[in-house]
Amino acid sequence: MTPVQAGRFARIALGHVTRPxxxxxxxxxxxxxDVYRPQRVHPIFFGSFDWHSCVHGYWLLARVRRLFPVVAEAAAIDTLFADAFTAEKVEAERAYLDRPMSRGFERPxxxxxxxxxxxxxxxxxxxxxxxxxxxADAFADRWRAHLPLMTYPVRAGTHANTAFALVLADRYARVVGDEPLRDRMAEHARRWFGGDRGAQAWEPSGEDFLSPVLMEAMAMERLLPAVDFAAWFDAFLPALxxxxxATLLTPAQVSDRSDGRIAHLxxxxxxxxxxxxxxxxxTDGPARRVLETAAADHLAAAIEAVAGDYMGEHWLASFGLLALTGTD
Known part of the structure; x- marks a missing residue:
């Protein structure tokens, strides 16, 4: 990740987080x-085509602002944040969750x-x-309450994926020092995924933007002790x-970037x-080298696609930033 790339990503996000x-x-x-006007009920996260993409557009901007404090777009980010993050607007976003029909809003x-x-x-x-x-407290409370209700994880390669939510929630729990939440997530991850062996990786599906196999592995890596994860991972992907x-290690082909669902790829x-x-x-040894090579191939296949058509542009730069900087 370079300051030039960071500035490019910031400009992309600045161009869509307030586009209604x-x-x-x-x-x-x-x-x-209940007739819906986005900016009235979501005075912060009304842009970027949908609520969740707007949220991670703001995450992108916050991360660029922290990692590259002298980037030329810093002043624009500061101005945007000062206007967006007010007590009144945050309360309006929170109050939306009180609606009886908002229980499943953006879960997870x-x-x-x-x-x-x-x-x-x-x-x-x-x-x-x-x-x-x-x-944030309201969503953390919802996550805590929802975990014990999940008899089964959602293994889809799209928004409902449980393991992806575990990875992101783990980052939050580490930052705020919420070890009880991490322990609870680890308990559920062991129950859901602990017995998985010999993943076939029948992926991708045609509209995936997450790998069910790799998201599961990431969740286990974040939540298990290192020795436990190593034993589990060897059994989970024994031929890695x-x-x-091969299907897991080969970049997906994208036939039409103007189609929002195909652009998921x-x-x-x-x-x-x-x-x-x-x-x-x-990981270490040959498996590590395989992963590093495949990661470079996947990054090269998609990093230039973060801008161009709005159906990808409103969210892909966030995933580009994840690929280049991780979450820490």
Whole structure:
């Protein structure tokens, strides 16, 4: 990651986090009174096509601001944050969660990204962390309450993926020092994934932006002691050192970047690169080299696709930043 790339990503996000339309709502109406105008009910996160993409657009900006404090876009980020993160706007976002039909709003993808944003603001000693905290606390409470209700994890390669939410929520829990939450997530991860062996990696599906196999591995790497993870990972991907399964290590092809769902596959390449780099750091020997090579291939396949068509542009740079800088 270079200051030039950081500035490019920041400009992309600045161009869409306050762009109100087009907009895809996660909103249930029970009557005429529930007619939805995005900026009225979401005065902070109304842009970027949908709520969760706007949240991780702000995360991108907060992270660039922290890692590259002299980037030319820093002043624009500061101005945006001062306008967005006010107590009144945060309370409006939080109050939306009180609606009876908002129980499943953005679960778990948006929840996890909001926690990531809060963690990034806290690590950067941003004054906006205190302002955003009531909303972050509300989503952290929802996550704690939801975990014991999940008899089974969601293994999809899209927003509902449970393991991806565990990875992002773990980052937040580490930042705030919430070890009971980490312990609870580790307990559930062991129950959901602990017996998984010989992953076949029948992926990607045509609209994936997450690898179910790699997200699961990342969650276990973050939440298990290193020795336990090493034994589990060897059994989970036993042929990895030999370059198998090939479908997991081969970048996805994207046929139409103007189609928002097909464009997910650019995100898959970027999120795979992020996961592979993270897992390589926790592995050694031939498996590590396989992961590092595949990560470079996936990154090269998608990093230039973060801008161009709005159906990818409103979110892909966040995944590019994950691939290049991780979460720490």
């Amino acid at each position: 339309y087009p907009h895809k709502a996660d909103h249930v109406m029970t009557g005429d009174a 993808y948006g929840w996890a990204w909001l926690l990531m944003l809060q963690g990034e603001l806290m690590v950067g000693d941003s004054p906006h962390a205190a302002t955003l905290r009531p909303l 050192a030999g370059g198998m399964p 650019d995100g898959l390449n970027l999120s795979r690169a992020w996961a592979m780099r993270s897992l390589a750091a926790a």
